[in-house]
Amino acid sequence: MAKSRATLGIDLHVEPTxxxxxRGLTDALREAVRTGRLTPGTRLPSSRALAADLGIARNTVADAxxxxxxxxxxxxxxxxGTRVAAGVPSTASGPWGSAAAPPTGTAPQPRPRSxxxxxxxxxxxxxxSFPxxxxxxxxxxxxxxxxxxxxDYGDPRGRVELRTALAGYLARARGVRADPGxxxxxAGISHGLQILGAMLRARGxxxxxxxxxxLDVHWRLLADAxxxxxxxxxxxxxxxPRQLTDQAAVLLTPAHQFPMGGTLHRDRRAAVVDWARRTGGLIxxxxxxGEFRYDRQPVGALQGLDPDHVVYAGTTSKSLAPGLRLAWLVLPPGLVKEAARAKGGKDMCGALDQLTLAEFLTSGAYDRHVRAARLRYRRRRDALVAELARRAPQVHATGISAGLHVVLRLPxxxxxxxxxxxxxxxLALHGLHRYRHPDATFEPLDALVVGYGTPxxxxxxxxxxxxCTVLPESDEPEATGPALTGPELNGPESAASEPSGP
Incomplete structure (x- = not known):
């Protein structure tokens, strides 16, 4: 009885003509190698498997x-086994091959930058440093x-094991009031904003x-909705928040504002919650x-002030790695069903990664990793601040008491x-201008947003x-635009006076 095609192992698409x-099989294989469809080192199916797949004699494949x-x-x-030889001539060494022209009507694509x-x-x-x-x-x-x-296809809210572990961790570490339901x-904060944007738009x-x-990517996601x-x-x-009126929602980074680096003042925290209660708006x-603080007491989540009006969004992208694509929304009770419908009828995040993160949280491995990362990033920040004080005293570092970046005020x-x-x-650097909303009315600041987590x-x-080599040499910069003074923006000493929770 002929072997089933389901058991052949290695698939190879060739069409002998x-x-x-x-001869047709030989020409088809040669052309596949020449055009780069079969790259050097690619293992080919055995002669028996390819013969069964093509419905021809095994000796024919062996001879080819x-x-x-x-x-x-x-x-x-x-x-x-049989493999494509290394160093064979190929017309596929460039975007369309060194000897082949690009398809008609197709513009040449630039080579990716190193x-x-x-x-x-x-x-x-x-x-x-991923653990x-x-x-x-x-x-x-x-x-x-x-x-x-x-x-199987899962609950659109995600695995209950992860939701349970998150509820316990967030209550303990961030002062969030939530239950797994x-x-x-x-799949990331951006995915969460897509869900919330669709939900808000459906509400009118x-x-x-x-x-x-x-982040302009967040503004674009909301605009796309x-x-x-x-x-x-x-x-x-x-x-x-005093200009909040009839907006449906407000998006904030109150624990460590991105990119300026400050903590939202306690009076402002109370004011924005009062706005949500009065108008029914969503925060x-x-x-x-939130996990990376160095010289201050932990600042509790804003959600703890009013869980019925705040959506708390967290992620593993900074604490572990963005490639995990795991984030979470802690929702007011009345929004859970709407958000689940906006996400889709089934879970779209990998169940195994969710189960692994749940185990990582409950075993204590996540806490150990965050503590080790906090010490490592603090050493980097300290080295950065010390080197700036020695070599570039004219540049002011702000927002340094938490997070993975600092803002350097420039002349x-x-x-x-x-x-x-x-x-x-x-050197890959971003200027502050790229993070300024195009409709902001105050005078732009000259500054760099320097991340010290990546290297x-x-x-x-x-x-x-x-x-330090590229920083400008100048006298003290003039104060233009919004002042960068006060608690949390002047460094470790003043940051300690910030409130420790909501």
Whole structure:
């Protein structure tokens, strides 16, 4: 009985043409190698498997393989099978091949840029420090304990094991009031904003208030949902909620404002909650950098003041790695069903990663990892502040008591020149201007937003040297735009006076 095609192992798409099967197969394989569809090192199916797949004699395939081995297109070794030879001529070495023209009507695509020598972009942790060993242990334990139904289409809110673990952790570490039934797992904060945007638009909302400085990707996601974003004023006490009126919602980063780095003043926290209660508006709290604090008492989540009017959004993107694509929304009770419908009828996040994170949280491995990361990032921040004080005293570092980035105030008119100098040094940097809402009305500031989480430990000293090299030399900058003074913005000493919770 012929072997079932379901058992053949390696799939290979070739179409022998012409009256002679052996020659047609040889030509088809040669063309697949020449055009780069079969790359050097690719293992080919056994002659028996390919013959069964194509419905031809095994000897025909063996002879075709032998011909191509003799011509140098393939290699055959005992025990390692038949593979595409290394260094064969190919028309696929460029976007369409070095000898082939691009398809008619297709514009040539630029080659991807190589990574910069030094990366000080904000928002990404040190990926080399991902706890691979502990994560693997947690994954094994989670996989062994997983019920069979975990591999089925799941609850759109996410796995109950993760929601339960998150409810306990967030209550303990961030002062969040939640139960597992009010938590919705999503694939990153951006996915969470897509869900909330769709939900708000379905309710007839048209406007969402945002901070004057923030992430343009978040504003675009809200705009894609049909919502207009309106920036709120900003001063030394953070975002000013006094201009909140009839907006459907407000998006805030109260624990560690991105990118300015301050903590929303307690009076402002109370004021924004009062607005939500009076108008029925929704507060979306992005707990940016909530775990990473260095010189201050922990600032509790805004959600703890009024769980019925605040959506708390958290993520593993900074504490573990953005590639996990795991985040969560803690929702007011009345929004859970709407948010689950907006997410879709089934869970869209990988069940095994959810189960692993649940095990990581409940075993204490997550707390240990965060503590170790906090110490590592604090050492980097201390080195950055000390080096700036020694080599660039004219540059003021602010927002340094928490998070994975600092804001460096520059002399007026020097931001763009500094960014050009950074590009010459192969140093990836962002200026503050890219985070300013286009409708903000106050005078722009010249500053850099410097992330110190991304470089691995061995590259940190080189990145710091490159940064100091490009900073401008000048006298004290004039005070323009919103003042960057007051608690949390002047450094560790003043930050300690901030309130410890909601």
């Amino acid at each position: 012409g009256p002679r099967v052996r 393989y032998a011909d191509l081995v003799a011509e140098g297109w393939l290699t055959a070794r005992q025990g390692s 990574r910069p020598a030094y990366d000080l972009l904000p928002g990404v942790p040190d990926l080399s 691979r060993t502990e994560w693997l242990k947690a994954a094994r334990r989670a996989l062994v304990a997983a019920p069979n139904e975990a591999f 009010r938590i919705l797992v999503c 909302a048209s406007t969402v208030a945002v901070e004057s400085y923030g 049909g919502l207009r974003t309106v920036p709120l004023p900003f001063d030394e006490r953070g975002t000013d 979306v709290e992005d707990d940016y950098d 007026p008119g020097t931001e763009q020149a500094t960014l050009r100098a950074a590009s010459w040094q192969d 691995p430990d061995h590259a940190w000293s080189g990145a710091l040297e490159a940064l």
